[in-house]
Amino acid sequence: MNTLFLIIVAILLVDFAFGKILDFLNLKNLSPEIPKGAEGIYNPEKYKKSQEYYKVNHNFSMLTSSITLIAMLLMLFLNGFAFIDSFVRQYTQNPIFMALLFFGILGLASDILGMPFSLYQTFVIEEKFGFNKTTVKTFILDKLKGYLLAAIVGGGLFALIIWIYQSTGSYFWLFAWAVISFFTIFITMFYTTFLVPIFNKLTPLPEGELRTAIEEYCKKVGFKLNNLFVIDGSKRSAKANAYFSGLGAKKTIVLYDTLIEKHSTEELVAVLAHEVGHYKKKHTLTGTIQGVIQTGVMLFIMSLFLGNPELSKALGANASSFHLDILVFGMLYSPLSEILGIISNIISRKHEFEADAYAKETYSGTALQTALKKLSVDNLSNLKPHPAYVFVHYSHPPVLERLRALSS
Numbered sequence: 001m002n003t004l005f006l007i008i009v010a011i012l013l014v015d016f017a018f019g020k021i022l023d024f025l026n027l028k029n030l031s032p033e034i035p036k037g038a039e040g041i042y043n044p045e046k047y048k049k050s051q052e053y054y055k056v057n058h059n060f061s062m063l064t065s066s067i068t069l070i071a072m073l074l075m076l077f078l079n080g081f082a083f084i085d086s087f088v089r090q091y092t093q094n095p096i097f098m099a100l101l102f103f104g105i106l107g108l109a110s111d112i113l114g115m116p117f118s119l120y121q122t123f124v125i126e127e128k129f130g131f132n133k134t135t136v137k138t139f140i141l142d143k144l145k146g147y148l149l150a151a152i153v154g155g156g157l158f159a160l161i162i163w164i165y166q167s168t169g170s171y172f173w174l175f176a177w178a179v180i181s182f183f184t185i186f187i188t189m190f191y192t193t194f195l196v197p198i199f200n201k202l203t204p205l206p207e208g209e210l211r212t213a214i215e216e217y218c219k220k221v222g223f224k225l226n227n228l229f230v231i232d233g234s235k236r237s238a239k240a241n242a243y244f245s246g247l248g249a250k251k252t253i254v255l256y257d258t259l260i261e262k263h264s265t266e267e268l269v270a271v272l273a274h275e276v277g278h279y280k281k282k283h284t285l286t287g288t289i290q291g292v293i294q295t296g297v298m299l300f301i302m303s304l305f306l307g308n309p310e311l312s313k314a315l316g317a318n319a320s321s322f323h324l325d326i327l328v329f330g331m332l333y334s335p336l337s338e339i340l341g342i343i344s345n346i347i348s349r350k351h352e353f354e355a356d357a358y359a360k361e362t363y364s365g366t367a368l369q370t371a372l373k374k375l376s377v378d379n380l381s382n383l384k385p386h387p388a389y390v391f392v393h394y395s396h397p398p399v400l401e402r403l404r405a406l407s408s
Contacts, residue, residue: 004314008331009076015334016069022389030387037400038383041373050380051188053129059075060125062223064117079316085324086317096162099323100155107150126237129380134236140313147199157183162322165306172304173283176297183262184295190286191245192229192252202229206257213269221362223276239379244275246282251279262378264369270367271360278357283351290347294340298333305329348395353405365406372399372406 011139034047042050075081086102122139126132134142157179164175187195196202205211205228218225226249233241240259246252253275257348260268278284305311311328312320359368376399385398397405 002314004328004332005076008314008328009073011331011334012069012072012076014381016065019065022386022392023061024057025386026382027055029053029384029389030067030232030382031384035384035400037404040110042383044379046377048385049129050377050382052381053380056125056128057118060117060121067117068372077316081327082250082316083166083317084319085312085315089319090290093165095161095322098321099162100159100325101159104151108143108147109287123168125180132236133234133238138235143221149195149198149366165322170303173296173299177299178294180295180299181292181320184291185247185288188245188284189247189250192227193250194255200235201232202254204228205230209216210260210268213265214272217269217273217363218276221273221276221280223279223322225253229254230257230260231255231259234261236372242271242275244278247284247288249285258378259375261320262374264367266364267371267374268369270364271371272356273363275370277362278351280333280358281351281354283355286347287353290344298337301333301336302329304327305332343394345391345393345395349397352402354400356406358407369403369406372402375399 030051032048032051034042034044043079074340083097084102084105088098088105092101114196119139122134126134160179161176162178168175194201205214211228214228215225227246229252231254233239238258240256240262242253242255244253244261245250253272255272259271263271282285292359306329307320307323308323308325309320311325314320314328315324317324356368358363359365375381382400383400384397385394390398396402
């Protein structure tokens with residue numbers, strides 16, 4: 001066993017242990033009594049159900065993450081990655097085809113092994129707590145569409161990155177950065193237009209009381225509303241949500257049909273005001289720039305590793321290859337990726353507070369509070385997450401923190 005192999009195993013074990021410690025703290029932070037400040041949000045029966053929902057998901061996550069770790073360790077210690085590498089080399093020596101076939105096999109095998117857990121999560125756990133609306137047909141179609149999208153978009157982009165690596169040498173990271181940045185900006189702008197309709201039906205919000213109220217609010221704050229859609233979220237889940245996407249003229253606000261069904265017009269306008277706040281505060285633009293910078297840093301560091309024969313040797317392979325190099329790099333980079341993810345979450349939580357404040361200033365903090373309370377109950381949210389868990393994992397502040405900020 002070489003040193004690099006031991007470092008990879010150590011990273012996997014430390015990452016797993018760190019995650020389980022946070023999960024344990026979060027579980028222990030649960031309280032049988034409704035937390036102070038949450039009175040009037042949950043009734044005792046609903047609160048007990050939310051805690052049960054969290055515990056069931058916690059136990060299920062413990063099982064799936066443990067199996068994932070065991071599978072990864074077996075692949076490492078039994079030279080499973082080297083075996084797949086030697087297998088694909090029997091059929092092609094083209095670096096692009098080798099890489100596509102290698103990751104295609106890994107991705108498909110991983111998805112098939114995870115299928116029973118995905119089915120259990122959807123049709124047992126979510127069903128038990130009244131969330132699941134997914135039919136077997138929808139589940140299968142989602143899988144097939146996902147495979148097709150991964151093959152065409154993911155495979156195409158990956159093939160282009162490998163070609164750039166072969167063609168540009170030491171400038172690889174700059175050209176790859178430009179391509180990935182363009183792709184990131186394109187997806188940010190056209191996500192709702194091109195990708196969402198593959199899986200969901202989007203319809204313009206119809207004329208009526210809600211649309212009139214929204215248009216009056218947008219006119220008041222100077223927000224040009226070109227694209228306001230309702231998404232059929234009820235096709236898969238009873239959970240409700242709303243989101244903002246796009247840049248410039250392509251900005252889009254999407255409301256889930258489950259959100260519209262359960263909230264008053266005033267509450268829905270408050271939710272939309274929050275989404276408008278993200279645009280007015282340039283959060284989408286900031287997030288895109290942040291992502292582009294992080295990608296550039298990652299690609300530059302990766303360029304320093306690629307081509308080192310020790311990377312492929314760490315996985316037990318005899319010959320060096322681009323696909324094995326980036327696989328090893330991904331494992332080595334994961335601690336830094338975790339740190340960058342924490343920083344992103346800190347910024348994201350700050351943005352959520354700012355968008356809430358914008359909704360309060362321009363519309364109604366009280367209506368937004370009511371909407372947040374309903375969303376929390378309807379989604380069985382954990383009212384008392386551990387601060388350390390929030391720090392690492394939460395992109396949105398806990399609901400009680402948001403309510404307190406809106407009341408201040």
